[in-house]
Amino acid sequence: MNSTSNLTRPPASRLKECSEPSVWLEFSPLANKLQAINLGQGFPDWDPPQFVKDAYIKAVEKDGSHKYARSSGQMSLVQELSQRYSESLGIQLSCSSDVIVTNGASGAIFLSLMSFVNPGDEVVVIEPAFDLYYGAITMAGGVVRGVALKSLEDQVVDANCLTLDVEELKEALNEKTKILILNNPHNPTGKVLSCDELNAIAEVVRDYENCIVLSDEVYEHLVYDDESHVPFASLPKMFDRTISIYSASKTFSVTGWKVGWAIGPEALIRPLQISQQWSVFSVATPLQEAVSEALQRADESYQGEESYYTWLKLYYETKRDVLYSVLKEFGLAPVNAKGSFFITCNLGTLFTQEKVSFPSSLRDMIEAEPISVDQNTRTYSDYNCCRHLALDGGLVSIPMSAFYYGDTRIQQAKNNLARFAFCKSTAVLEQSRTGFEKIIE
Numbered sequence: 267m268n269s270t271s272n273l274t275r276p277p278a279s280r281l282k283e284c285s286e287p288s289v290w291l292e293f294s295p296l297a298n299k300l301q302a303i304n305l306g307q308g309f310p311d312w313d314p315p316q317f318v319k320d321a322y323i324k325a326v327e328k329d330g331s332h333k334y335a336r337s338s339g340q341m342s343l344v345q346e347l348s349q350r351y352s353e354s355l356g357i358q359l360s361c362s363s364d365v366i367v368t369n370g371a372s373g374a375i376f377l378s379l380m381s382f383v384n385p386g387d388e389v390v391v392i393e394p395a396f397d398l399y400y401g402a403i404t405m406a407g408g409v410v411r412g413v414a415l416k417s418l419e420d421q422v423v424d425a426n427c428l429t430l431d432v433e434e435l436k437e438a439l440n441e442k443t444k445i446l447i448l449n450n451p452h453n454p455t456g457k458v459l460s461c462d463e464l465n466a467i468a469e470v471v472r473d474y475e476n477c478i479v480l481s482d483e484v485y486e487h488l489v490y491d492d493e494s495h496v497p498f499a500s501l502p503k504m505f506d507r508t509i510s511i512y513s514a515s516k517t518f519s520v521t522g523w524k525v526g527w528a529i530g531p532e533a534l535i536r537p538l539q540i541s542q543q544w545s546v547f548s549v550a551t552p553l554q555e556a557v558s559e560a561l562q563r564a565d566e567s568y569q570g571e572e573s574y575y576t577w578l579k580l581y582y583e584t585k586r587d588v589l590y591s592v593l594k595e596f597g598l599a600p601v602n603a604k605g606s607f608f609i610t611c612n613l614g615t616l617f618t619q620e621k622v623s624f625p626s627s628l629r630d631m632i633e634a635e636p637i638s639v640d641q642n643t644r645t646y647s648d649y650n651c652c653r654h655l656a657l658d659g660g661l662v663s664i665p666m667s668a669f670y671y672g673d674t675r676i677q678q679a680k681n682n683l684a685r686f687a688f689c690k691s692t693a694v695l696e697q698s699r700t701g702f703e704k705i706i707e
């Protein structure tokens with residue numbers, strides 16, 4: 267094969283808007299290369315609980331579980347899911363038409379956008395937002411319309427001090443809006459939307475008959491203190507227009523399994539089933555069997571707690587408290603999380619102006635190693651704070667502007683905010699202190 271010709275093939279134009287490498291392609295390889303304390307990407311750094319591993323082994327040993335699964339999901343899992351979400355959404359779900367198992371929540375997001383967005387359609391995103399949305403929207407030919415979460419108070423003590431201005435949401439929605447993406451509990455801020463906030467959003471959406479809500483609830487079980495999770499689709503009249511998205515990744519600490527699911531009415535789920543059938547076709551059979559079993563076991567008492575879910579929440583709360591106190595100790599104005607597993611803070615005070623330029627040591631490193639840098643970000647102040655913290659402090663976090671789009675992204679970069687993940691062992695979270703010490707010494 268002539269290898270030189272491969273380099274000149276232009277990809278399809280749908281990739282044009284999202285061809286720069288994502289933040290993960292820079293900071294995850296950088297963490298590995300530097301053997302850094304990695305509070306960047308949101309994957310638990312521990313193994314799943316034994317009952318989840320046992321479920322996997324059982325699934326692998328079960329006769330017949332190594333063939334292609336049913337395209338919309340292995341029946342054992344689909345039945346389990348339809349029973350559970352019938353309860354939490356307060357509506358009787360049909361196994362065949364209202365549920366689809368996907369390749370992670372990411373798969374469900376991609377299928378949803380591909381199935382409903384025509385070129386030129388608008389998709390409203392509450393910013394900051396999980397960056398995968400932006401890539402998937404642009405690949406579908408959609409136009410991103412951002413509405414920012416804001417703080418009404420001077421001091422943002424916790425993520426629930428951030429609010430969504432309903433008037434701004436009203437202004438963002440119009441006849442061209444095909445989808446509103448909600449993410450609750452929220453990545454990257456750790457905010458949990460209250461019932462009142464969700465109802466206010468529902469009120470706005472009701473005026474737009476054509477607008478579908480994609481409600482990404484992958485952190486449904488990770489809510490802290492007195493917060494509780496309210497599924498958007500459980501609000502009056504919202505089930506019929508909502509695709510609710512969930513995942514086993516966070517709940518069972520199995521990000522590598524990539525098993526997610528979407529729930530909704532037939533009119534919204536059927537197009538996803540068609541798209542899945544004509545793309546990846548199905549999800550790994552033994553993993554689906556294992557998730558079905560794990561869901562059943564998770565309701566039982568666990569480690570002295572009423573259920574695995576009760577234990578999980580307490581487990582994460584302790585970790586959140588450790589990370590919060592480290593960030594506070596260094597005066598980084600952390601915004602405490604009420605849900606998900608991220609805390610955002612301000613790195614600006616750690617660096618003098620000249621230090622926040624693109625680090626020359628990284629330039630040398632990129633030449634030697636496969637670390638990909640989005641060229642636009644070379645001048646972004648928050649990216650460069652995170653780069654210096656990684657290179658000089660051995661501590662990896664994610665710059666907040668990665669969670670914004672377009673011009674807002676450029677504006678945000680100046681704020682020097684960063685996201686730290688606390689889905690890491692307590693020892694690693696404690697160790698993060700050394701990263702900041704190295705910077706300030």
Ligand code: PMP
Nearest residue numbers: 370371372396453484513515526
């Ligand atoms: N949605 C959000 C908000 C996330 O944070 C993530 C993972 N970072 C996903 C979806 C993707 O989940 P999965 O691993 O199931 O693809």
